[in-house]
Amino acid sequence: xxxxxxxKRIFVTGAAQxxxxxxxxxxxxxxxxxxxxxRDGELLRETVERLDADKGMLEYAEADISDASAIAAAMAQxxxxxxxxxxxxxxxxxxxxxxxxxxxxxxxxxxFDVNLKGAWNCCKxxxxxxxxxxxxxxxxxxxxxxxxxxxxxxxxxxxxxxxxGLTKSLALExxxxxxxxxxxxxxxxxxxxxxxxxxxxxxxxxxRAETLALHPxxxxxxxxxxxxxxxxxxxxxxxFMNAACLVVDGGLSVLQHAV
Ligand SMILES: NC(=O)c1ccc[n+]([C@@H]2O[C@H](COP(=O)([O-])OP(=O)(O)OC[C@H]3O[C@@H](n4cnc5c(N)ncnc54)[C@H](O)[C@@H]3O)[C@@H](O)[C@H]2O)c1
Numbered sequence: 191x192x193x194x195x196x197x198k199r200i201f202v203t204g205a206a207q208x209x210x211x212x213x214x215x216x217x218x219x220x221x222x223x224x225x226x227x228x229r230d231g232e233l234l235r236e237t238v239e240r241l242d243a244d245k246g247m248l249e250y251a252e253a254d255i256s257d258a259s260a261i262a263a264a265m266a267q268x269x270x271x272x273x274x275x276x277x278x279x280x281x282x283x284x285x286x287x288x289x290x291x292x293x294x295x296x297x298x299x300x301x302f303d304v305n306l307k308g309a310w311n312c313c314k315x316x317x318x319x320x321x322x323x324x325x326x327x328x329x330x331x332x333x334x335x336x337x338x339x340x341x342x343x344x345x346x347x348x349x350x351x352x353x354x355g356l357t358k359s360l361a362l363e364x365x366x367x368x369x370x371x372x373x374x375x376x377x378x379x380x381x382x383x384x385x386x387x388x389x390x391x392x393x394x395x396x397x398r399a400e401t402l403a404l405h406p407x408x409x410x411x412x413x414x415x416x417x418x419x420x421x422x423x424x425x426x427x428x429x430f431m432n433a434a435c436l437v438v439d440g441g442l443s444v445l446q447h448a449v
Contacts, residue, residue, distance in 0.1 A: 194425050195222035201268050201275045202226045203255050203312060204282025206233040208381040209331060212413035213279055213420050218243055220421055225268035225275065227253040227261075228282070246272070255282050255308030258315075265315035274323060277424045278316045280309040281331040283350075285383060287343045298345055305349035306356065313360055317369065325368025327424050330357050331416075332373040332435060334443045354435055361433035370432045372423050377439025378410040406441040 200217055204210040205226035214226055224247065228234040231252025238250045249271040253264040268275050286293075286301035309330055320326030335347035336354040354373055361371035378384060378401055391397035402408055419438045422428060437443060 192219060193221045194421060194427065195220035198222040198277045198424065199268075199272045199275050200224050200277040200279060200424065201265065201312065201316060202279045202281060203308070204228055205250070206230050206237045208383060209376070209379060209413050209416050210279075210281040211237055212417035213281060214248070215241065216414065216417040216421050217279075217424070218247060220425070222247075222277075223272040224248050225264075225272050226250045227255070227264050229254040255280075255311055256303040258311040261308075261311045262315045265312075265319075269319070274319050275316050276320060276323065276326045278312055278326070278328045279331070279420060279424065280312050280329065282308060283331065283333075285343075285387070286346050286349075288345070289342050290344045293344055301345050301349050302352075305346065306352045309353055310356060313356070313371075317360075317364065320369050321364065321367045326370075328357075328360065328369065328371040329420055329423050330354075330371070330373045331420075332357070332375045334375050334377045334437065334439050336373065336375050336435065338443055357435070358433045365432055370429070372431055372433070373435040374416070374420055374423060375435050375437045375439065376411055376416045377437075377442040378405070379416055380410055380412055384410075404442060404445075404447075405439075406445055409440070411438060411440065 195217055200222050202210055202214055205214045206228035214224055217224055234250055238248060251264045251267055253260045255261055284304045286297050288297060330353055332353050333350045335350040339347050357371050357373040388394040388397040416438055
């Protein structure tokens with residue numbers, strides 16, 4: 191246990207597994223109080239029980255970030271449970287991958303409702319309190335898909351590009367109010383989502399090996415490596431970092447593959 195986040199009351203979305211779970215664990219280690227949400231209430235309950243945090247340090251509620259009124263209610267509940275929220279980590283997101291002309295309206299809507307509107311719903315719920323308290327920190331978990339395009343992943347990268355736009359826009363609008371808004375862009379991370387993706391191929395092991403081989407270091411990130419970067423960005427150790435996007439991808443997005 192360390193004290194880099196003592197005094198932080200953090201709302202984390204999509205905390206039941208993956209990056210959100212690792213972020214929750216690392217923030218707890220640094221002395222933060224957390225209120226975590228996930229649309230999978232049962233998995234979230236199991237996760238929170240397993241984490242076995244000290245009393246009052248970790249509270250939770252089932253909530254879907256695409257539902258603005260559910261998020262407003264969860265933010266109010268968070269305020270009651272851990273005190274006014276002064277840090278938000280917009281982590282929950284979903285893969286919606288298709289080819290542009292094969293994408294249905296339902297897929298398009300679902301992608302933007304969760305990956306963009308969901309983050310905005312949480313910002314909208316937290317910003318008034320941060321502004322009246324004189325400041326706060328928001329971190330949006332973006333992706334290398336926020337500035338690159340992998341064919342056949344449409345429309346996910348469009349929403350992630352827009353999430354970066356939301357980050358920059360809110361960062362400038364509320365900088366004078368003391369609110370910092372930044373983005374963290376992981377590349378491939380060892381999560382269930384990626385395991386499911388590799389499992390969708392005829393030879394999952396081969397698909398996984400090919401992903402690893404794409405990377406300069408021949409491996410992908412652990413969720414803890416992403417979470418440690420999130421701790422830094424949400425802490426008071428980088429007070430002038432605003433409207434920034436920190437890329438944590440092992441160098442993948444800089445690498446130009448030989449043709
Ligand atoms: N895994 C990667 O390689 C990777 C890379 C770059 C960016 N990201 C981003 O990181 C974030 C987390 O990804 P992950 O891989 O840990 O995902 P994950 O699927 O392992 O976990 C996501 C969690 O979010 C929850 N969730 C999904 N939709 C929700 C909603 N509408 N409301 C509330 N909760 C919801 C899920 O139930 C799940 O528990 C996402 O925004 C993703 O786009 C992931």
